[in-house]
Amino acid sequence: MSTTVDASLMRHVNKRTVLGLLYQEKAISRSDISRTTGLNRATVSSLVDELIADQFVVEVGTGRSSGGRRPIILQFNTETGYVIGVDVQITHVTTVLANAGREVVFQHRRNIDAMAAPLDESALTRLIAEEIAVVKRVCPPSPHGLMGVGVGLPGLVDHQRGKAIYLPNLGITDWNVRDSLAAFESLPIFVDNDANCGAWSEYLSTRVPHLIFVNAGIGVGAGIIINGHLYRGAGGLAGEAGHHAISPTGDDCHCGNIGCWEQYASERAIQHSLAAAGALMPDILPSDFVDQCVREADAGNPIYLAAFETLAQHLGVGLVNLLNLFNPTAVFLSGTLAEAYHLMQPTLASIVETRAMFMNRHIPVTPASSISVALGAAGLALAQSIALLPTVL
Amino acid sequence: MSTTVDASLMRHVNKRTVLGLLYQEKAISRSDISRTTGLNRATVSSLVDELIADQFVVEVGTGRSSGGRRPIILQFNTETGYVIGVDVQITHVTTVLANAGREVVFQHRRNIDAMAAPLDESALTRLIAEEIAVVKRVCPPSPHGLMGVGVGLPGLVDHQRGKAIYLPNLGITDWNVRDSLAAFESLPIFVDNDANCGAWSEYLSTRVPHLIFVNAGIGVGAGIIINGHLYRGAGGLAGEAGHHAISPTGDDCHCGNIGCWEQYASERAIQHSLAAAGALMPDILPSDFVDQCVREADAGNPIYLAAFETLAQHLGVGLVNLLNLFNPTAVFLSGTLAEAYHLMQPTLASIVETRAMFMNRHIPVTPASSISVALGAAGLALAQSIALLPTVL
DNA sequence: TGACTTCGTATGTATGTTAAACTAACTAAG
DNA sequence: CTTAGTTAGTTTAACATACATACGAAGTCA
Structure with a gap:
């Protein structure tokens, strides 16, 4: 932890601050940048010149005068480069192509039914490589080109080595994703936990400094943003919220614990x-399971309504625990269960309002977009590719 | 979040890095500092000169030669100044006088029995002021003198405004500690949650970057260090681990939740x-309660042994939740229940080893010193007083 | 004794931010 | 339509700081 600063780091930091501001605001002048950052106008001009030379920033005409010379409007060059994000879930794989401004240019969803017909590592590798190839074909030319691929995986991930340590619901252990994909794809590959990806995506969209992203589907995981940084823990394996126990008397979980939240707040529940x-639905594809259930509940089927009510209660209990522990600004709900948000919202809200500590009773729990994990994976790749953008940590 | 750097900040950061290194190492030369920080030898010399002029650093003779001129050994000047730390618990108040090197020069413990004879805010204010006055009298003269007082409180604290928001077990709401004490004491007053203080203390001692400090007595709270910084959450009220539910069927808690950890892992349990x-002990002072129970258990009384066994199990379940959520490097156990550590250790260890996720099974859970909260409170005051020392956030 | 090593300092240079002066371009009052 | 005032952006000089280099001090070792 011995941080030292020299002139070049100083300039790098200031440059990143300027680009970061341009990344957030859609139209801003040099003068505006100087005012909001506190940097001298001359410094800003010099930094912006470099950013323009690097094609990260473009001048896009002049703005309105406020009593003097009209400002030159600057914008982050969203088309400076592209990244691919892949969200691997148990029932489907979502792939997006996003530009440097995190605008989705192309997206593709492919259902898999790993639970019915398990995929081994090499099959999954090929599948991901295929999806990447599909998306790659539609990538427009740009100054920095296609910069990298981010992959979000549902389980324990060693993001530094690019390895999946344990993906329980896919039945995969110790899979070196980066090396496997390298056989098909020469782009830089970045791998992370799916909830981490989602959390990062929501952070970049909202700039809420403390947030929790809960991905609830067949499993349950949480991504945690603390002070604008992804919290990974000492071993890089924090946020296993699905395996915090909410009952001392529940079923044994594969993780070794008893009464895990995941047992009560997932599709399994x-x-x-x-x-x-007595209302099993045996002949439905796993990838359609929640969809079908929501449809039944929406149609008024009391068995399904009751099932979602119970689910919402258990989801709420765990959420309250997270609120009291982390005291975040916002919570985002994602995964297949987010499709049932409208069914669970009233119960969820009432549990949070009554059972959380008073300062946490009005923290909003909102659904995330269905592509936020894929978009976040792309965002992680972006953060690694352009050192001047907001850092993950 | 628009961080900008100029030359003066650059120097400040480098100076802090140098002083931080001197604060950790007990004997180190300019040359050593240059090597470990990567700063140029000339830069180090210049920074050290200023630190010596400020009396933060002293030269203490020469070291052994390693084939050339002998190095001049530098040390952090532990006697550059002093701070006071106060740990307010339900049953007692611990006050310490520490020098800038966090060495305890004097300590004092005073039992109170707030549960039997409730103290109101003004009585507690006077009591704390008295304790400060006692300690103040033994403070030796030093270059920077007595720099401030840190106060750790068991409950919800607004550390920025120096206010206690809610201290449930003391029956106090909305108490402006800083302003109240200002009537008795002109020193700068810093207020924080007790577990936060403890966590900060253990961090400064161990330099473990991710740790959890659990303070279990009449209530249960956690202090969380993430990446060497105290995690306070969005509203400054994170770490309310005592109010995360571990059972859906437990008693109602004053916080609004059901089955809170605090119901199962505190003296109450x-x-x-x-x-x-059928073995109540009605005629014991609250401040001796755990002591007495431990003595009975140590003497082999099966009722007490069973009580601690149950307690350990519940404590363990909550700890496993924290491990899986935070994936820390270490956990420290403090508060009155830490006195029963030897009784609970085997059960605690076995629960962690069997129920935590595999990567969290060998995280050590160790007892903290009985003065770590007071020492941490002093440390927080220190960090605020000397801007060059490690920052809280 | 002499060559070599290491520590710490002195001096000049490179890099970067800032302050101030300056130009460009606009608004608004008379 | 002129003129004063304002705002945006650039240029220039001043200043702060870290770094590279050279050097003296003080040791080791053959």
Whole structure:
């Protein structure tokens, strides 16, 4: 932790601050930048000149005068380069092509049914490589080109080595994703946990400094942003919220614990409720399971309504725990269960309002977009590719 | 978040890095500093000169030669100034006088029995002021003198305004500690949650970058260090681990939640166990309660042994949740229940080893010193007083 | 004794930010 | 339509700081 600063780092930091501001605001002048950063106008001019030379920034005409010379409007050059993001879930893979401004240029979803027909590592590698190839074909030319690929995976990930340590619901252990993909793809590959990707995506969109992103589908995981940085923990494996126990008497979990949140707040819990009510749906593809259940509940089927009610209660209990522990600014709900948000929202809200500590009772729990994990994976790749953009950590 | 750097900040950061290194190492030369920080020898010399002029650093003779001129050994001047730390618990108040090197020069403990004879805010203010006055009298003269007072409180604290928002077990709401004490004491007053103080203390001692400090007594709270910084959450009220639920069927808690960890992992839980076994101890001072229980258990009394066993199990379940959520490097156990550490250790260890996720199974759970909260409070005051020392956030 | 090593300092240079002067371009009052 | 005032952006000089280099001091070792 011995941070030292010299002139070049000083300039780098200031340059990053300027580009960061340009990245947030859609139209801003040199003068505006000087005012909001506190940097001298001359310094800003010099930094902007370099950013323009690097094609990260473009001048786009002049703005309105406020009593003097009209300002030159600057913008982050969203088309300076592109990244690919891949969200690997148990039931489907979502791939996006995003420009440097995190605008989605192309997206593709492919259902898989890993639970019915398990995919081994090499099959999954090929599948991801195929998806990348598909997206790659539609990537427009740009100054920095296609800069990298981010992959979000549902389980324990060693993001530094680019390895999946344990993906319980895919039945995969110790899979070196980066090296495997390198056989098909020469682009830089970045790998991370899916909830981490989602959290990063929501942070970049909202700039909320402390947030929790809960990905609830077949498993449950959380991504945690603290002070604008992704919190990874000492071993890089924080946020296993799905394996915090909410009951001392629950079922044994594969993780070794008893009564894990994941047992009560995942698709499994719905199946459990349905089975208990004698209403199993055996001939449905896993990738359509939640969809079908939501449809039944929306149609008024009381068994399904009750199942979602129970689910919402358990989801709420765990959420309250996270609120009291982390005291965040916002919570985002993602994964297949987010499709049932409208069914669970009233119960969820009422549990948070009654059971969280008073300062946490009005923290909003909102659904995330279905592509936020893929977009976040792309965003992580972007952050690694352009050193001047906001750092992950 | 628009960080800008200029020459003076650059120098400040480098100076802090140098002083930080001197603060950690007990004997180090300019040359050593240059090597470990990467700063140029000339730069180090210049920075050290200023630090010596400020009396933060002293030259203490020469070291052994390694084939050339002998180095001049530098040391952080632990006697450059002093701070006071106060740990306010329900049953006692601990006050320490520490020098700038966090060495305890004097300490004093005073039992109170706030539960039996409740103290109101003004009585508590006077009590703290008295304790400060006692300690102040033994403070030796020094270049920077007595720099400030840190106060750790068991409950929700607004550290920025120096206010206690809610201290449930003391029955106090909205108490402006800083202003109240200002009537008695002109020193700068810094207020924080007790577990935050403890966590900061353990961080400064161990330099473990990710750690959790659990303060378990009549209440339960956690202080969280993330990446060498105290994590306070969005509203400054994170770490309310005592109010994360570990059972859906437990008692109602004053916080609004059901089945809070605090119901199962505090002194209350022992009383509950004893009552259930028909072995209440009504005529004991609250400040001696745990002491007495430990003595009974150590003497082999099966009712007390069973009570601690149950307590350890519940403590363990909550700890596992924290491990899986935060993936820390170490956990420190403090508060009155830490006195029963030897009784609970085997159960605690076995629960962590079996129920935590595999990467968290060998995270050490060790007892903290009984003065770590007071020392941490002093440390927070120190960090605020000397801007060149490690920052809290 | 003499060559070599290491520590710490002195001096000049490179890099960067800032302050101030300056030009460009606009608004608004008379 | 002129003129004063304002705002945006650039140029120039001054200043702060870290670094490279050279050097003296003080040791080691053959």
